[in-house]
Amino acid sequence: MFGYDSFRGHQQAVIEHVMAGGSCCTLMPTGAGKSLCYQIPALCRPGVGIVVSPLIALMQDQVSALRELGIRAAALNSSLSWQEMQDALSAMQNGQLDLVYIAPERLVTDAILNILDHIDIALIAIDEAHCVSQWGHDFRPEYRMLSALRDRYPHVPCIAVTATADAPTRRDIMAQLKLDEIFVAGFDRPNIRYDVAVKDTPKKQLLTFLQDRPRGESGIIYCLSRRKVDETAEWLLDQGYTALPYHAGLDARTRANHQNRFLKEEGVIIVATIAFGMGINKPDVRFVAHLDLPANIEAYYQETGRAGRDGLPATAMMLYGLQDVALRRQMITNSDAPDEQKRVEHHKLTALLGYCEAAHCRRQILLQYFGDDGAPCGNCDSCLSPQQSIDGTIPAQKILSCIHRTGNMFGGKHIVDVLTGTPTPQTDKHNHDQLSTWGIGTDIDRRTWESFIRQMVAANLIFVDLEGHGGLKMTTEGMQFLKDKATLQLRLPREKESRQSKNREAGNALAELENDADRALFESLKALRLSIAREANLPPYVIFHDKTLIAMATRRPIYMDSMAQIPGVGQSKLDRYAPAFLDVIRQAG
Structure with missing residues (x-):
């Protein structure tokens, strides 16, 4: 069957x-x-x-x-x-x-x-x-x-x-x-490539990510707020992509229509809050992108798991920044959950931050969280572009000292201004150029200091106080770190580089089609599948998965008995659909 x-x-x-x-x-x-x-x-x-x-x-x-x-x-x-x-x-x-x-x-x-x-x-x-x-x-x-x-x-x-x-x-x-x-059975999804980047210019970063991929792929983009979902979907339409919003603020008919189009059309991108996704069984989602930090590592694993269900290559990309961390912490703290539940949620968020800021294989971190293990995967940004770690004890002490001396009320940008001795109206107004920490970090560039601060937030040595207008404050663990004169490894930020060829190589699901003739036949089979699916008002993958069409295009069966050997062609589908697909294969020669 x-x-x-x-x-x-x-x-x-x-x-x-x-x-x-x-x-x-x-x-x-x-x-x-x-x-x-x-x-x-x-x-x-x-x-x-x-x-x-x-x-x-x-x-x-x-x-x-x-x-x-x-x-x-x-x-x-x-x-x-x-x-x-x-x-x-x-x-x-x-x-x-x-x-x-x-x-x-x-x-x-x-x-x-x-x-x-x-x-x-x-x-x-x-x-x-x-x-x-x-x-x-x-x-x-x-x-x-x-x-x-x-x-x-x-x-x-x-x-x-x-x-x-x-x-x-x-x-x-x-x-x-x-x-x-x-x-x-284990938690590894070896066909998914994991990428994490610091949120800098999100729209530009997203566009670069999409332009590096084959055109016409289906994907899901997650945002934290409904407003951001609407803005991102509209912006992607302007860039020439078929993008549809999905969130609880849309009426039921619109949500159903957008989900239906995502399932039944080729190359549709859904931009959504987490209201979208559970139970979506579409096998050919080629990427999942998070433009904001997910709730925790389990939610991240499940949301990224919607990519590549057919076993073909897919990519999970996440952008995150300090404000994301602060907002997530605030959401947990202000929730109505019992204190024990809040403690668990904070712990889970910390585990996700550790994943984001880790210097070694991301897949290993994910698997270890679920009690699984594995060797470095060679299919995540940490493996493909390894980052150097240093003894960051002294830089960490300088950051903590600067936060303390500026009064635990300024954001990361201001702290870096003080450390690097960069005059601004804000530093002049508060006479921070008179502090002992002024200019004590000129040997390190701004981008590296910003990375160190994020890593210390991930390590729970400092936190972002949203109610205090985004000011950095030392945690109890941070105070203990200074008191114990503890050591800390920090990683240097990755050099900015063009990852275009690497992205295409890692995320191209059609790599098994080695020549133009096979690729042309695959597209013809896809066109036939779409035609049959539309006539039956079904999603194309219900007829045959991409993986099955790829096998047809490479093996080229021309008789019913050889078609029956293609994975995913059961007796019912053999009887109903094989003759039409065999005709296309025979015509291709």
Whole structure:
């Protein structure tokens, strides 16, 4: 049905465990095939598989893809008319469905539970299972109600799947859902290249990033505020890109329309707040760019994980600055969360800052956060353009001393002015040219001082006081650092360089197409796919993934039996689509 001749990673072990009646939590990186882990047991076990899913768009996407494979699937959600809902419920009761997707709050209603009480349930699958845990980065109270299902149907196997959960979140999922086994397949996404840069001129930096990439790619750009989303999308349109905004301030119809265009058209860029993304299963997103600092390292991992789900090369680029850090800290401090939760969130943000300011492999830092490990990846900016570290103890002491002597009330630019002995109206007004720290840092350039300050914020030695108009202040750890005469390694900023060729090489998903003839055939196959998808009102990737088209373009099957050997061409798709695609391949010669 699915068109693959072997399992990947832990898939077979998970599937065998669930088919034997066991329950488990399964952690797999995005794109590693979590869905198969419950779809196959649901097809093989008697009864209907119930899949808990948080978003209507995700349900519809999954159901469309399954129906294309010849699998009997339906979704129960508010987008259905009364008659469509009755038809789906009737089909479920009469054993005419293999899989039913449903939101958690609808699943625990008396009406649905009364139906489930009288039918065979093959399994209960809980997608995006990190939503169960209050320690997860995307906790949803309605997911807590799912523990009652385990009490009501104790003999029905339950599988909870997620791509994002640290150790406390995993323990909470296991306890809440009373699961007996956990499968952790690792968190590495080797096809994603990670890039982090200091926010300098964000629009110019974004434009350079986009110009360095092949034209016509799909991507997601995340911004912190709705206003910035709207401004960025409008600006990208002026630059000739197909860019659409997405945030909670837009009406539901506009959001649905923009998401639909992103899924069904080629080369659309969505500019969004974090309101966009969960459950977006589009496999050919070639880049995810953050123009502001994400909430924490888990959110960053999940958001960047929306790139390259098809396993082809993709890029995650982030810009961040000191103001981002201050704003995130303020948002945590001013939230209504309990003190313990705030402490955890501050810790998670500090881990993300450590990732941003690290001198060594970024992928290693990400994996270590989730309890995984790996060698330096050779596919992040730290590996591709290594940075030199120095003993930064004396510079750090100078920064702390300067902050103290200027009264803990001035921002980073003013501190650098004092250290480098640069006269400004502000330094003249406050007589800071009379301080002992005036000009004690002339041996270091401004850009390096600014980098050192950011690294010290990341190390929690100083913080940006937004309520104090962005002034830098020493933390308790900073005071202890001075008192203990501790040492500190600081990295020198990377030399500014053109990374155009490096970006193209690292992020080009079509590198497997080695000659012009293969590339031309790939484009012809894409055009056919788009035509079929539009006629069926489906996203193109539901017909075939790019990876499948690349295999067709390089292997060039001309008969049905050889087409059946292409990964991703299952029996249903072979029967429905192969003749048209074979015609295009034969015409190419």
